[in-house]
Amino acid sequence: MQTEKFYYDNKIVKYFANATALWGVVGMIVGLWVAIQFYLPASSLDYAGTTFGRLRPIHTNAVIFAFVGNCMFTGIYYSLQRLCKSRMFSDTLSWIHFWGWQSIIVAAALTLFFGFTTGKEYAELEWPIDIMITLIWVVFGVNMFGTIFKRRESHLYVAIWFYIATWITVAMLHIVNSFEMPVSLFKSYSWYAGVQDALVQWWYGHNAVAFFLTTPILGLMYYFLPKAANRPVYSYRLSIIHFWALIFIYIWAGPHHLLYTALPDWAQSLGVVFSVMLIAPSWGGMLNGLFTLRGAWDKVREEPVLKFFVVAVTCYGMSTFEGPMLSLKSVNAIAHFTDWIIGHVHIGGLGWNGFMAFGMLYWLVPKMWGTTLYSKKLATNHFWLGTIGIVIYAIPLYWAGFAQAEMWKTFTESGQLKFQFLETVTNIIPMYITRSVGGTLYLIGAFMMVYNLIKTAKQGTFIANEEAEAAPLAKHESHVKEYWHRWIERKPATLLVFSLIVVAIGGILEIVPTFLIKSNVPTITSVKPYTPLELQGRDIYIREGCYTCHSQMIRPFRDEVARYGEYSKAGEFIYDHPFQWGSKRTGPDLAREGGKYPDSWHYNHMMDPRSMSPGSIMPNYPWLLDNDLDTASTPAKIRAMQKLGVPYAEGFDAKANKDLMTQANGIRISLKMDKIETPANKEIIALIAYLQRLGKDIKAEKKTETAASN
């Protein structure tokens, strides 16, 4: 048959690869910075943009969506063209995708720096950026499917199944989780509240890990690992089974992030069992990767690319075994809210994602520049430095997490908590220091790679358009009996639809009942909407990223009830758009902070936490004392809340600021009693109002109950 000549587009791959390296280094530097803030609170520079609460979302967004995102696009743009024997569908769309994604990253970094955030972990970006992401994701999808449809290869290789599942699922997750009510250009409230918001958020958050950090990278593994090892993929049927099982089961496991919370028990249990069932499908990917190296292990000794892949795949196996273990309630009771989880995610992040990206770049750059790697030795050193870095990073955090949880849970014989919260923090500071050393080693390795790759590129010549030849796709005729799955591999649209159905089932069955069945969130009559001042204070709490260190979810454990008060109930959060349960307790839980300390304590504590709690590692928030509260936004915020179903009286938006000033004045007077002079219109006043409100509703109910029974 007549073959056609065409050219692969390497230029777009080069740009995405550059972006991968750039954002990787940036994201890791920010990560190191926040790690140092754990033992040097002064490194927050007393400046709003560089406190932990704002830098942490910048770090997570940078490494997930910028570093791994660009890595995913690099690998997809390179491999998809070759697996489809076709240039990308449209160069224009490729470039829109590239520049669109980079501008999203820049917009994200800037807005997060200035405190514009939705307050939902891994989905912090405000609504205009959410829309941008949706549009660019569609561009990517059109470009990808365009390429697939004009392919010269009859069947879709397993890597492409993973790309398709990634694309459709990320689209679904992003859109459903990003429903929000805009208040202004950079402020919105989540459509969902409390328990429902938490469920949707962790359905999203968990599957961002699944479908942004796992499935696309598995796709890359299926292309780059056999290529680099020059070995056939170990088992085609393992690919099939683990692909479908993985995407079906993953979606269900989100509630394991909410064990022992106010989420209904049945949803928690589904999270547990589907996490346990996830071990084998995840390990299927690891086995298929490692067994592909059968007969090529001698090459692993020589080739740094394969070294990176082997450790990456092994780390993938480790964290996907650890994840289900952490989903067992008895383990979760210890690990949740501690640094154990941070250690766990970094095994996946640094090991699996980072090393896959490094291995891929070391393989790609010499290929695209028509040369060999500048220094294999340097790459091997990078490999060892990175591996040691991961170990030094993770082990101290496992230790810290376990030690701190044990301290939290220790009681004296006479039934008192043995340790103050702060003691449990200062006790693990050495672990935080060690962790940042591990991170530094890893970062140095990344710099070594950048140098090595630049040198490699310099010694070669870039092949912008790589020539290839293939016969056009003929109508498929099968004469022999085929494996049943071959049928769907010829039908990309069917594969897309099937993937969507498979991933939609779990989400629908968990989310819909939580929304529709009233008994899942029993109402508590004493729970009232926030006052305008408290609402403003809450927005400051969200803006400063307080949720990155403080939870608002008291679990039904003896120690938490003794330390923080009665355990949290689902009905307490019905006006929380968004929920602020948090996922880490670097500081104590704040769910019942209201009334624990006087207003003046909070004032001094926000100005300098160490004046009230010596040894605290919380940053200073001096600007809250100086900034005027933006009361102009109050009516719009009240109206947005009304639209979301919060029962403020009709026309309350007009009166809201009067109400706000009355309450602010009360706080001003109470501060004055304690010798603190401040005008009532400062941001700190609103924040104090919010903190003093936390958990009060249930206390109020208690009082009425006692009054009634007397």
Add this chain to the structure above:
Amino acid sequence: MFTYKKHFLSSFLRKLYIAAPLLLLGTAATAQQTGGAPAPSIWDNALALTMLIISLVLLLVIALLANVVLGTAKLHFDKQKKSDSATKIVAVLLLFLAPSLLHAQDAATDAAAAAPSSIGGLTPLTFWVLAGVIAVELLVILVMGLFVKRFLAKEKIAIAAEAGIAAEAKPSGFKVWWDKLNSFKPMEKEADIDLGHNYDGIRELDNRLPPWWLYGFYVTIIIGAIYLWRYHISETAPLSKQEFEIAMKKADEEKAAYLAKSANNVDENTVTILKEPAALDAGKATFVQMCAACHGKAGEGGVGPNLTDDYWIHGGSIKDVFKTIKYGWPEKGMKAWQDDFSPVQIAQIASYIKSLHGTNPPNAKEKQGDLYKEDGAAPAADSTAKKDVVIK
């Protein structure tokens, strides 16, 4: 190379994979029925669960190893044309397996009857039975390993003798076991399972699913089903709120038992001022660490009131001060400390605070509350001195 045939033992073991969790399920369920109150079942105990899981995993290893042993044994005896002794070997193996299986059943039954206390929340009996099962399983694995080694050694010699080929060409025992465990196809026969796919030079093989992976997958699904059944259908496992109630009840009992037998049982009705320097020093240490942030290092007041003057918002007797510390006045910003400090510690702090009376520290806060006079004591005569400090 031999071809692997299904043996009755392996099919039996395969059934066992499925039966074992069901067996556990059954016994665990009985545990709930025997006790009137929800007796803590083995499913609540992390240690028991871990040990059970370990013993299950070991059981799987044994099963897989048994396949290897049988395979190597068969190979060995086929070569020697002594198929009758192969059955003997199988019998020996069964003998090794049987006790561990029986133990597994015992363990489950005993665990079911377990009452709380002792080793990691398990009765010593349960613990040792579980440990015993694991030990026996390890022993079986060891013995089977030896079997494999022995057969392979003989095999090696036989082949070397037959063909005169150097023994080094033979794979190690571990490799045989590993290949068998994963159901690997020999490398040289790879062409047989090449599917002929070619994606940019990437070929695909059609290797079998690693058996341990597949059965592991089934086991997790079974565990999932049992979990849901126990928590939401039979309702024999405690959900988080019930778990909390059980824990609180236990804590209350322990606390009551401790207080009953010790001199710790001080409360606001029985407390008296402690005068011993040791007690006051202890009180001071706690005060500086926990109270000074609000009340000042010398009790001069700050966010909280001055503790050195004659004026008290909530009463100035040792009993009142004790009560204020213990229960707090949360609406005024004073936290309740009863969950942080023991009664004795609170008495120490209260006594230390009482010892600060009249010390006149610098920067003292203005008077708050009512004048309090100690019974029989003269009021402090320094009220004029305080007035100067008030206006600051």
